[in-house]
Amino acid sequence: MRASFDATGEVVVITGGAHGIGAALAAAVAGCGGTAVVFDISLGIEAAGIEYVEVDVSNREAVLKAVSGVIERHGRIDGLVAGAAVQPRAAVVDIDPEDWTRTLKVNLDGVVWACQAVVPRMVEQRSGSVIVFTSGIASTGFPGAAAYASSKAALAAFARTLAAEVAEHRVRVNVVAPGVIDTEQFRSANIGADLEHWRDTTGIGDPEDVVGPLLFLLSDAAAMTGSQLTRERVFARLETFKES
Numbered sequence: 001m002r003a004s005f006d007a008t009g010e011v012v013v014i015t016g017g018a019h020g021i022g023a024a025l026a027a028a029v030a031g032c033g034g035t036a037v038v039f040d041i042s043l044g045i046e047a048a049g050i051e052y053v054e055v056d057v058s059n060r061e062a063v064l065k066a067v068s069g070v071i072e073r074h075g076r077i078d079g080l081v082a083g084a085a086v087q088p089r090a091a092v093v094d095i096d097p098e099d100w101t102r103t104l105k106v107n108l109d110g111v112v113w114a115c116q117a118v119v120p121r122m123v124e125q126r127s128g129s130v131i132v133f134t135s136g137i138a139s140t141g142f143p144g145a146a147a148y149a150s151s152k153a154a155l156a157a158f159a160r161t162l163a164a165e166v167a168e169h170r171v172r173v174n175v176v177a178p179g180v181i182d183t184e185q186f187r188s189a190n191i192g193a194d195l196e197h198w199r200d201t202t203g204i205g206d207p208e209d210v211v212g213p214l215l216f217l218l219s220d221a222a223a224m225t226g227s228q229l230t231r232e233r234v235f236a237r238l239e240t241f242k243e244s
Helices: 022-033 060-074 097-127 144-170 184-189 195-198 210-216
Strands: 011-015 035-040 050-054 079-083 129-131 171-177 228-230
Touching: 011 060, 011 097, 022 035, 022 050, 022 079, 022 144, 022 210, 035 060, 050 184, 060 097, 079 097, 079 210, 097 129, 097 171, 129 144, 129 210, 171 210, 184 210, 184 228
Parallel strands: 011 035, 011 079, 035 050, 079 129, 129 171, 171 228
Antiparallel strands: none
């Protein structure tokens, strides 16, 4: 069975979309005829169907202003994919307070501010899909990843709560645990033995591997809310992981 998606006339805001999964999704949304508006602290090259807005998602006022600009330009927002995240690594006893605070501000607060800005518009439209990302290590833990894991665990609870609050307005909120994906952030946070661990256990996928589930959740085919799609293992990836 082959799936196809039509995003003609639709607008999707993607935070942290200049690289990795977000960049792959932005290209896919544009390829489906929609407009992807990427919020990131680094800007990519604009292309047909892809806009970039320089935003630090930890800054609530900046997020509200950026979303207001999207509504002024396009008149609607159909999807929000909140993917901006940082992933510092340190043992619990060595966590720098600034790193801890920054992780929660970006990974958790940034999602809250984006939802506060976007969801009221979706409620007015009586349609919309919000996607947030959690991680497998949010439930299992992983050495050196306390800040990241804590933020991702909190996001799952936040998303389910928001889903319950806006379901009556036909706005859907779902969670994706994409598994281990080969991104710049993943490589910088996992080197040496950690990289070998993931390669030899779950496998390591490509950003494009996550695009299909995300397009599904953005589409009206996903008559679900408060759910979590979890991708535990990568098929046939162990031997194809590309060293750089």
